[in-house]
Amino acid sequence: MRAFRQVDVFSSEPLLGNPVAVVHDADGLDDEQMARFARWTNLSETTFLLSPTDPAADYRLRIFTPGRELPFAGHPTLGSAHAWLEAGGVSRASDRVVQECGAGLVQVRRGERLAFEAPPLTRSGPVDAVDVARVAAALRIREDDVVDAAWVDNGPGWVGVLLADAAAVLACRPDMAAFDGLKIGVVGVHPDGDPAVEVRAFCPGLGVPEDPVTGSLNAGLAQWLAGDRLPASYVASQGTAVGRRGRVHVTSGRDGVWVGGDTLTTVTGTVRI
Structure with a gap:
């Protein structure tokens, strides 16, 4: 059993934003297990929080739609950072969280609301x-x-x-x-x-x-x-x-x-x- 959160993103009121499903402590799950769960939730994105492989990152994130894995997505980044912090995650820097994902390292700034730094356009x-x-x-x-x-x-x-x-x-x-x-x-x-x-x-x-x-x-x-x-x-x-x-x-x-x-x-x- 793994801890789970569903986070509404881009709204201060429940049920008016975009939900993301977040699975905590997902180390050990394989690609097919992640993809199957993402199809089952049927949300636009489902994410999995894992231990980072880059020493500069606070956590690693994998992001799945019902159809495939994405290297980066915005509302899953904010929702997953929220879930990680709410579950007791402690970032290296007090003013931001560093997320490792397929697109590289993404900075998530903490303040009145979470905000991510836009990655370079591919x-x-x-x-x-x-x-x-x-x-x-x-x-x-x-x-x-x-x-x-x-x-x-x-x-x-x-x-x-x-x-x-x-x-x-x-x-x-x-x-x-x-x-x-x-x-x-x-x-x-x-x-x-x-x-x-x-x-x-x-x-x-x-x-x-x-x-x-x-x-x-x-x-x-x-x-x-x-x-x-x-x-x-x-x-x-x-x-x-x-x-x-x-x-x-x-x-x-x-x-x-x-x-x-x-x-x-x-x-x-x-x-x-």
Whole structure:
């Protein structure tokens, strides 16, 4: 039996963020056991806390969707850091936790709320016309509805799509059968600026048709848009279309892009895997 927590991320109110399942003391579990449990939870991500292999890390994390393992993901990073600290984890530094994962070492800053440092993009830059056409078809929009598009991939495979405004984002009715491996993040500005933008994340190839609130996508979008089309610091809304009220706090500056959110444990117990 292993300790287990389910943590709601990017919401200060229960059941309005994005849940992550966290298995503690997961050393000894093999890949298939982890993958099987992640399929069983059927959440967008399930994580496993293990002993670090890098002496600079406080713990090691493996992250699974129902479909495959990811090298990095945002809401699992914040939720797992919350679970590790709540279970008595003591970090080497008082102001941050260092997580080891497939993408390397990730800094998680402690403060009013946990925030992770956005990892470097593994793919960036403009999206060619062929892929813009594929994106538009998947989203069931016209190609000229795409204001701009860029690769904002930090592990999961994100392509970022800027639409005219938040209303256009919420109006999307994608064709999940047409994604053909694409992981699409859509963003549009709210006219009143509070919150600054509306975000949606579509990734049916990972077993998650629409992810409620997505840290990795928001990190990539900030690296693309913050300080140019968006303020250096802003709050993103995500999950509206699926009955959630996620709020992602983004800060961009000389020390990099930091993505934060409230975290709240909703389930505790033990699991047999």
